[in-house]
Amino acid sequence: MLWMENMQNVSEEYNQNIWEPNYVFENEEYSWAMDELYDNDCSSSPDGAPASASLSNSNNILSERNRRKRLNQRLFALRALVPNITKMDKASIIKDAIDYIQQLQEQEATLQADIMELENNNNNNPKNHDLPMLLTSKNTNVFDSPIQLLQLNVTSMGDNTLMVSITCTKRADTMLKLCQLFESLNLKIITANLAVVSANLFNTLFIRADEEEKEELKMQIQTAIAAFNGPQTPITI
Amino acid sequence: MLWMENMQNVSEEYNQNIWEPNYVFENEEYSWAMDELYDNDCSSSPDGAPASASLSNSNNILSERNRRKRLNQRLFALRALVPNITKMDKASIIKDAIDYIQQLQEQEATLQADIMELENNNNNNPKNHDLPMLLTSKNTNVFDSPIQLLQLNVTSMGDNTLMVSITCTKRADTMLKLCQLFESLNLKIITANLAVVSANLFNTLFIRADEEEKEELKMQIQTAIAAFNGPQTPITI
DNA sequence: ACGCACACGTGAGGC
DNA sequence: TGCCTCACGTGTGCG
Secondary structure, X not given: OOOOOOOOOOOOOHHHHOOOOOOOOOOOOOOOOOOOOOOOOOOOOOOOOOHHHHHHHHHHHHXXXXXXHHHHHHHHHHHHHOOOOOOOOHHHHHHHHHHHHHHHHHHHHXXXXXXXXXXXXXXXXXXOOOOOOOOOOOOOOOOOOOOOEEEEEEEEXXXXXXXXXXXXXXXXXXXXXXHHHHHHOOOOEEEEEEEEEOOEEEEEEEEEOOHHXXXXXXXXXXXXXXXXHOOOOOOOO | XXXXXXXXXXXXXXXXXXXXXXXXXXOOOOOOOXXXXXXXXXXXOOOOXXXXXXXXXXXXXXXXXXHHHHHHHXXXXXXXXXXXXXXXXXXXXXXXXHHHHHHHHHHHHHHHHHHHHHHHHHHOOOOOOOOOOOOOOOHHHOOOXXXXXXXXXXXXXXXXXXXXXXXXXXXXOHHHHHHXXXXXXXXXXXXXXXXXXXXXXXXXXXXXXXXXXXXXXXXXXXXXXXXXXXXXXXXXX
16 A cells, blocks of 8 residues: 655755746745656666656656646746635636636626717717737838848747847837737737847847747747848848 | 556446536537546555544545536636637646736736726817827828837936837737837937836837937837827826 | 546645 | 644546
8 A cells, every 4th residue: 555655855956946836926825836857867667667658657757747837837927917806726726717807897898888978978989899800911101211230139938038139230110010010919018128239239128928838939039030131031040 | 567557447437427516518629627526435445544544544535526527617617718729738827817817917907008098088179189190101001009108207417318208008019119209209219128027118218319319219209108198198197 | 658637545744 | 532624646548
């Protein structure tokens, strides 16, 4: 019944691995969602299992651990969006999110009804509201000057945060084009910084995204710039 | 290792318990979240375990099974609320819910701003159609979401530097419009910073200009925003 | 073969 | 004590 005792080797490397999910957690109550991150080797299985099985087993364990970690990060990110949270249970987090979504949905319906009523009330303005407006159909007004990219880096900062650092030559409407590009990519920008030094434009922005989307994001930015510039592409990096 | 074979007694009562979570599920693909619902008694443990331990153990198993079932039901209910779902992963469900909540939040901000705008439009009769209407060459793709200015400060930092601090509600294309506006004013931007907090957008930029242009610059920005938003202006500061 | 996503049983820890 | 929630390792099934 109790033939497997590979637990509780946590205490030493716990303190250096506890910050690896990078959710800050200054308050120490309710600190589940990060009770993992110790990699035991799990060698020498009691029955004479061969080494290959042990290796694949270890991979499975690690993969499953990462999966649980991702799920908990997402759940915690979901919890961060809901304003009125009652309990920190996993089930309660999802329940509160459900209630909040329903509340937002009916509030949206109410607001839209109010808008329609107000629009009908003053019968002299013929404006129409088109709200959904997905991406990729708004950059039809590229005229001439392309974005000349000098450097592009995407690094993971932890805490579901990616830092994008872009350097390009400053010419007319470059910043405008970059903004257009960022909006088209639907990035969740936390903070953006821009510095102009002589004729160069240094742009640093922090984006809320999963850490594993790093390379994907870099490729997205590159292809977006390429698509923005048109058929001829002076990307040099 | 394989001393416990209490699986696969599902087939009879599966059909009457499958509808117990009350989510309809007419399509039969992706039907996880309901792979449980068999209550085995688990009596007569093979080793001579006492009856109390066996009973508490069985209760634990059953309770844990119910907990998992509740969690999956909630997750599935959450998934039912989100319109645009990509994958049926647990992690993807939570991710899509997160994106949807954020989208609903900014849409709510947009709609509330629209309501305020419409109410101002109802109260105020046309009186300011004498706006300078600069820029006008590139804003052919402005739909109808204006910049809702919450705060605007211009302070002199000395050394021919002015600091402009702008707060407005974050909605779609707000940053793009601000960039367009700044470019149209031909400002000599040294450094610009942008922070997004919930549904607000905080913008701070340092501009190379004479100190006596402070009030003039503030007026320029205000009138530019007014011109950008169109005839009706919901400036509240 | 390999990886991924899941449900399961189990022990630990908190009220 | 029992009840509840969680993380863990494991087995299974699918692409």
